[in-house]
Every structure is written in structure tokens, then in C-alpha cells.
Amino acid sequence: MSVDLAESERVAAAVTPLLPSALRPYFGAGFTYSHLLFDEYVFRLALRVFREAELDAAVGDGAGAEDVVKRAGLEPRRSLVPVDWLLRHLAARGVLAREDGAAGTRFRLEAALPELDPDAVHADQQQHDAFCLPSYGLAETAANDYPAFLRGDRSGDEILLAPTRLPLWVGYFSNDNALYAVNNRVGAAALEAWMKPGEGAVLELGGGLGSGASAVLERLAATGRLRELTAYRFTELVPAFLRRAQRLLATKFPETPFLTFSALDMNRAFAEQGVAPESVSIVYAVNTLHVAHDLAFTLGEIQRTLRPGGQLIVSECVRPAAGHTLYPEFVFNLLETFRAPRLHPGYRPNGGFLTPAQWTDAVDAAGFVNIRLLPDLAAIGKVFPTFYVGALGATRP
Secondary structure (H helix, E strand, O other): OOOOHHHHHHHHHHHHOOOOOOOHHHHHHHHHHHHHHHHHHHHHHHHHHHOOOOOHEEEOOOOOOOHHHHHOOOHHHHHHHHHHHHHHHHHOOOEEEEEEOOEEEEEEOOOOOOOOOHHHHHHHHHHHHHHHHHHHHHHHHHHHHHHHHHHHOOOOOHHHOOHHHHHHHHHHHHOHHHHHHHHHHHHHHHHHOOOOOOOOOEEOOOOOOOHHHHHHHHHHHHHHHHHEEEEEEEEEOOOOHHHHHHHHHHHHHHOOOOEEOOOOOOOOOOHOOOOOOOOOEEEEOOOHHHHHOOHHHHHHHHHHHHHEEEEEEEEEEOOOOOOOOHHHHHHHOOOHHHHHHOOOOEOOOOOOOOOOOHHHHHHHHHOEEEEEEEEEEHHHHHHHHOOOOEEEEEEEO
């Protein structure tokens, strides 16, 4: 199993004509090669976790995710989602046989697990583009404690969100890391394309360490539209993230009097937190709404915050099709806020990432209109099946 640079070049050449000009520089052969390398790296880590947690023995001659959790003696509440992901991910790569039936999905190990070294892929990435290595560090950190997490010995917050992990997140969310920066670049291009003249009052939800806002401000400055912003309220719930984002953005964009900072919990009423109804023209978020505990509630709060005709604009990792596994889930399935939101049978059948159709259904159900996507994910998916990022826009009537 190897990653082919020539294949990366072919895919990039096919994708480029399907992208708006603003995004073409970010999805070239270099990014595609890094994307495929990291996909392979996570696959190899998943194999390692599968073996170390003795899930291969638990699968035996056939088992569903619940059976595997029980046979392996894992903590069921936290382990079911990541174990199900591991089973489906390894089946998609041909390591496990999969059978879908009336009684559910069962998996079977028909041959010995392949021995594949993650470090070899890491070395290839380091030679190709070392700025992507923070993604590798985060995935390796998760993998090292995955068996302990599945057993219930360590929580996802302990593994990923301890204060000592902050440097990992700083590197991961950076716009220097192409594997994450594409989320910010797609969102910035969408906001600039859809922001109407004279309607530049923005509320950003879950801004993290500020790389999404930085990409927006850079994009608006590059296109001569930065002066159209009348307000940009950056919000983030994690205090350490908020402080660092404020330092970053205040240093990088010193002459931006419209830029303010505050905490905001999207799972609580916005008005109770100082955000007035009908006070902004754009609510913006990058990889944030998929962790809303109750998506319908949060979309309702967003709609109340928008002026009539205002826009919701989000950039999200999107699941190409229902049941498809994405490599960021390997890490984020350790966090309860990611894997265990309130579900909805129509548009939110699972935690984490949603398909474009599910996002469309969710914002439609919340009463938004003029729902659109950037770029054309359906067309791109035909030539790049694992393309995973897109922006969604919707308008409050």
C-alpha cells in the first residue's frame, strides 16, 4: 500500500477546473499528495490500535461493533462509536470483510492483519511538506492512548485537551498546515463571495485559535474589501484558545477597530450571552457547528441573531456519503462533544461530520432559504472521492 505522486498530480489536474479561481492555489498536487499520505498514515495507526486493543481477536469469524466492544471488555458508552469507525475504516481498506444484513453490519477478519509502518509515511510527509506534520503529531498522540481510552482508563479530554497539548493544537490549526488550512481558505472564499456590500457585521462562532478569522481578513484585504467590515466579533468558548487568538489577530491586524473578542457557548441562548437578536449580517464558523449538542437549537439561535436577509456561512469537513469514514474522525472520536450530540433521524443520524445533503436538510428545517454549497462537491467527488471540505451558505428570510 503506497501513495503515488503521479496519482496526486492526475487528481489535482481533474479537480482544478471544478474549483473557483480563489481556491485553485490550495488544492494542487502538493496538497493532494499530503492528503493521500495522511490518509495512509491514519490507516496505519488504525491498524496499530486495532491490534493493540486486541480487536482482531474480538472480531473473530464475524461480529458487529457492539459484539466487538463486549468481547474485548471495553467501556461501552465511550468505545462504541470509535470501534464502529475502526471496523468500517479497515473494511473500506480491504482489511476486514463486511456483511450488511437485516440484523445489522458484521465484520470478519479473513487474513492476518498487515504489518505497515506509520513512521515510513511520516518520513515521506516530512520530506514533502513538513508544515503538515502537526496533523501527524495529533494523530499519533491519540493513537498512543487509544487502547486506554477504549478501556475507560483515560478520557478523551485528558488525552487531547490537557494544557500540555496546546502546542499540538496551535500547529494543527495553523494556516501553514495545508491539511487543515483548506477549511479556512474555503470558508474565507465563500464569505468574500457571498458577503453583500454594506453588510459586513460578522459574528464568528467557535473561532478556536484564530486561523479561520485570519484567513477571512487576509482574503478581504487581498480583494480590497476589508474596509466593508463594520464589525467582526470573534467568539470562542475555551479561554486559552480565546486569549491566544486575540493576541494573534491583534498583532497580525493592528488597524482593525471593528475586531472584538468574547466567549460564547453555542449550546446556550445567544441573547443571554450579550449577542442581541437581529444584530449581525453574517454568522460565520469553521468546523464548529458539527459539535453543536443540539444542532436545531443552535441553528435557531443563529437565525434569531441574524438580521432579515442575513447569512449563515460555514466551512465544514463534509462526509462524501453516509457511512464514509474521514481521517479526522480517528482523533476527534475521542471527544464526547464530537461523537455524542443529540441525534435527529433525518439530518443528524450520527455524531461528527455530516454529508452535504444532511447539512442542507438541517438548515432547511431551521427555516433558512437560498441554501448553496462551495465548491461543487458532487462534481469533485466523481474525480476525488475523499475530497472532504466545503462551505455552506444559507439566508434568513
